[in-house]
Amino acid sequence: MGLLNSLVLGSTKIMPKFVIGRIAAVYVAGNKLRDGLDLVQKLNSKGFSGTLDLLGEEVTNRRQTNRIRDSYCELLDGIANAGIDCNISLKLTALGLKINEDLCWDNLSVVLDKAREYENFVRMDMEDASVTELTLRMCDRAKKYYSKCGTVLQAYMHRTINDIDILDVPHSNIRICKGAYKESENIAYQDYQKIRDNYLECAEKIMDKGIYVGLATHDDWLIESLLDLIKRKKYKPNKYEFQALSGVPIDKRLDSLISEGHKVRYYVPYGPEWYAYSIRRMRENPDIWKDTMKAFFFRTKHRR
Ligand code: FAD
Numbered sequence: 001m002g003l004l005n006s007l008v009l010g011s012t013k014i015m016p017k018f019v020i021g022r023i024a025a026v027y028v029a030g031n032k033l034r035d036g037l038d039l040v041q042k043l044n045s046k047g048f049s050g051t052l053d054l055l056g057e058e059v060t061n062r063r064q065t066n067r068i069r070d071s072y073c074e075l076l077d078g079i080a081n082a083g084i085d086c087n088i089s090l091k092l093t094a095l096g097l098k099i100n101e102d103l104c105w106d107n108l109s110v111v112l113d114k115a116r117e118y119e120n121f122v123r124m125d126m127e128d129a130s131v132t133e134l135t136l137r138m139c140d141r142a143k144k145y146y147s148k149c150g151t152v153l154q155a156y157m158h159r160t161i162n163d164i165d166i167l168d169v170p171h172s173n174i175r176i177c178k179g180a181y182k183e184s185e186n187i188a189y190q191d192y193q194k195i196r197d198n199y200l201e202c203a204e205k206i207m208d209k210g211i212y213v214g215l216a217t218h219d220d221w222l223i224e225s226l227l228d229l230i231k232r233k234k235y236k237p238n239k240y241e242f243q244a245l246s247g248v249p250i251d252k253r254l255d256s257l258i259s260e261g262h263k264v265r266y267y268v269p270y271g272p273e274w275y276a277y278s279i280r281r282m283r284e285n286p287d288i289w290k291d292t293m294k295a296f297f298f299r300t301k302h303r304r
Helices: 005-012 015-029 033-045 060-083 099-118 129-145 160-167 192-207 222-235 251-259 275-283 286-298
Strands: 049-054 087-089 122-124 149-154 173-177 212-216 239-244 262-269
Touching: 015 122, 015 251, 033 060, 033 087, 033 262, 049 060, 060 087, 060 099, 087 099, 099 122, 099 129, 099 212, 122 275, 129 149, 129 160, 149 160, 160 192, 173 286, 192 212, 222 251, 239 251, 251 262
Parallel strands: 049 087, 049 262, 087 122, 122 149, 149 173, 173 212, 212 239, 239 262
Antiparallel strands: none
């Protein structure tokens, strides 16, 4: 581990909460559901779609997972009542995936039932490699139960190019991203350009299969290459969207995507657990901390 990363890990223990709070505020809409809904409403008015993600701490028991399930149902009610263009993203571990697969399914199926009421879409985020297989399995089960759902593939994983075949089912909808966790070189590419190349190869395979794809990245080179790919494949605008995390300073690029007629979705986290969540993410992958600091210093005061 590099010196800077060690410093990051050490400093999260002593950094005052308000400092972490100021930095997290760049990314997190706020504590309450209303904060998330308001931010997405604002984004909608500028032509962007939204995904709301309720931030959660690691869960250790059934009761916590049930509370999170209920919060996601409230979120879906809130989105419908607000009449906004917004779907949801959730982490299956927050619904109990690491505790018990059946518990996770019981919770997920309740959220899917609620999504069905409003015909909304549910994205299952991809987490670290210890749950890749389980997540794909849960997604497969979920798709058979309610088709408006999908998961995420990470371009840094060696297995991803083959996992596309597993997810190639009717009404498939895949988000592709580089991958946010620290994984070993036995299972994941470490080289920056290799990950980009694999991202493009996977995106091309997904398009060849005619699957709806969420292209999640802030990497300008990659966005440019994806635009070339879309052009070359003549991929229809109703088969893809670009996705970005709210707070990452690439507003100009996203504005130009919108003005060129591409669909763009902002991923907006909210919730009272922002502090524990931010600390956990920084410890999981100190590189994120470096990006966060960059975003913090280079952002204008008025965030989207
Ligand atoms: P990079 O090369 O890492 O970044 C490109 C540029 O953007 C750099 O200048 C960098 O500094 C800046 N940047 C990138 N991220 C940040 C940030 N957080 N703050 C400030 N600046 C930043 N990962 C998963 O493992 N599972 C998921 O389910 C998942 N869902 C995602 C959903 C969305 C909508 C997005 C955008 C990302 C998601 N990710 C997920 C994270 C993803 O895997 C990458 O870790 C992250 O997007 C950084 O990769 P990049 O493609 O932006 O390229």
